[in-house]
Amino acid sequence: MAGSLTNERIKDALPRERKYWLADELNNLYVLVMPNGAKYWKFRYRYDGRSDEVTVGKPYPRMLLPAARAEARRLQVLLDGGVDPQEKKRQEKRAAKQIRANTxxxxxxxxxxxxxxxxxxxxxxxxxxxxxxxxxxxxxxxxxxxxxxxxxxxxxxxxxxxxxxxxxxxxxxxxxxxxxxxxxxxxxxxxxxxxxxxxxxxxxxSEPHAHIPYEELPAFLAAMKEVSASPLVKGAAYLALWTASRPGVTRTLRWSEVDLDEGLWNIKKGRDEMKRGYRHVTPLSRQAVAALKDLHRISGTFEHVFVGRNDPSKPLSDGAVKAMFERMGYAGRQTMHGLRHVVSSALNRKGYVSDHIERQLAHKDPDKIRGVYNTEPYLEDRRTMLQDWADILDSLAGEPVAILS
Structure with a gap:
């Protein structure tokens, strides 16, 4: 259909049983009207002896006539300069794809x-x-x-x-x-x-591992007793304080790892959250065993001892103890990781053997400690040391710790 296109003419073009073309008088510009009513801008041309066409911009009415004509004039300039508009478009698509791939x-x-x-x-x-x-x-x-x-x-x-x-x-x-x-x-x-x-x-x-000095432990223990918090959150903090274990290992403690009859916490080699993946056996004080028995009434049917508040199939979040310490008034002064520093400093201050302290902190691979021969290093020495430490904490608190009280 010959003659100049107008926006009105395009708008009024009704779909037919078969697709058809509306031609503009200039710039090789056409509108392709589809049986479903869709209207596409096309630039139709001849290049190197063959006929071809290339889509121009967005379909009508997302692109109106003035913009379509301007784009058709740009394509005509390419054609007059010996450039195939269709191949140019393919190159631009490949370049755009390459840019996206290089993000x-x-x-x-x-x-x-x-x-x-x-x-x-x-x-x-x-x-x-x-x-x-x-x-x-x-x-x-x-x-x-x-x-x-x-x-x-x-x-x-x-x-x-x-x-x-x-x-x-x-x-x-x-x-x-x-x-x-x-x-x-x-x-x-x-x-x-x-x-x-x-x-x-x-x-x-060191900033996120802030820790209080030994002299402040009585006030800290009193604040932990009084703060309103879940027994699971308090239990995780107390276990870290009793054992000097890493925060991630403590909050992800599994029931399968503890033997309450023997008073042992067994961490296998390669355990998640265990730095360097060392195996580690921690003797549990009487206080720790009693606390875990109390917690078994809460989470004993789940995999983890300290289960998540919103999803008990997952362990306690890494921010739960931090939030409790903040409510106690120890924001920026004490972190869960900092409890390891508290315990280490206190035990060294009390004169315990440094090798026993370092092994409890899991700073050395037990399989490479001379004379160990695949037994757990200093286990009974560490059991005595940690029991003494738990008793010291009770003394500083003025009473035995009871997380469910």
Whole structure:
């Protein structure tokens, strides 16, 4: 159908049994009217002796006539310059696809899939969580070549400022690994992580491991008795204080790991949350055994001793004890990890053998301690030491600890 197109003419064009064309008088511009009523802008042309067509912009009425004509004129200029508009469009699509493939998100996800082959499930889960929480929201859509050192520094500082210095350090390591991987894949030649260390200052690790001096223990124990908190949260804090175990290992304690008759807590080699994956056996004081027997009435049917508040199939969250300490008035003064420092300082102060203390803190691989021969190092010595320590805590508190009272 010849003649100039108008918006009204296009609007009034009704669908037919078969598709048909409405032609503009200039610029090789057409409207293709489909049987379902859809209307597509097309640029129809001849190139190198053959007929072809290319879609112009969005369908009508998302693109109106003036914009369609302007795009058709651009395509005509290409054609007059010896460029096939269809091939030009294919090249632009390939370039756009390549840009998307070279984004940080694509590189990070590819690196993650590659690295998970060597990681333990717990490590993979942790890295995935921080990729999704921190790295991808900030950098995901950016092309690798567009990411600057200052962008990475801003990201690392934001993580550190929220009180997660360990995560900030890990993020810097992951960023370095991701860009190394991307360069090896020839997706980029950029290395914005190279000078990142020079412009990022991460808070000292000791800050989140704050701990009170020995002299403040009576007041701390009194505050823990009075604070309103779940027995599970209090129990996790007391167990960490009784045993000097790592926070992650303590809050993820499983019933299958404890032998209440023998008063032992057995951690197998390679256990999640256990730094360096050492095996470890902790003797449990009478106070710890009594507390665990009380807690068995609450969580004994579940896998974990300290079950999550909202989902008992999962362990206690890592912020539960922190929140309790804050309500007690010890925000910034005492952390769950800091309890290890409290115990270590107190036991050294009381004159206990340093090797016994270090073994209880799981600072050495028990399988490599000379003369051990696959037995648990200093077990009975540590049992005596931890029982003495639990009795000292009762004395400082002025009464035996009872988490269900």
């Amino acid at each position: 940080f998100e694509a590189a990070a996800n590819d690196w993650y899939e590659f690295r998970t082959k060597a990681w333990k499930p717990r490590t993979a889960q942790q890295v995935r969580a921080y990729l999704d929480l921190d790295l991808l929201p900030a950098l995901g859509r950016h092309p690798l070549d567009a990411i600057t050192t200052s962008m990475l520094a801003d990201l690392v500082h934001k993580i550190d400022d929220r009180g997660a210095p360990d995560v900030a350090k890990k993020a810097r390591q992951w960023l370095k690994a991701i860009f190394q991987y991307a360069r090896a894949k020839e997706w980029t030649t950029a290395d914005p992580v190279r000078d990142l260390h020079a412009i990022t200052i991460i808070n000292a690790e």
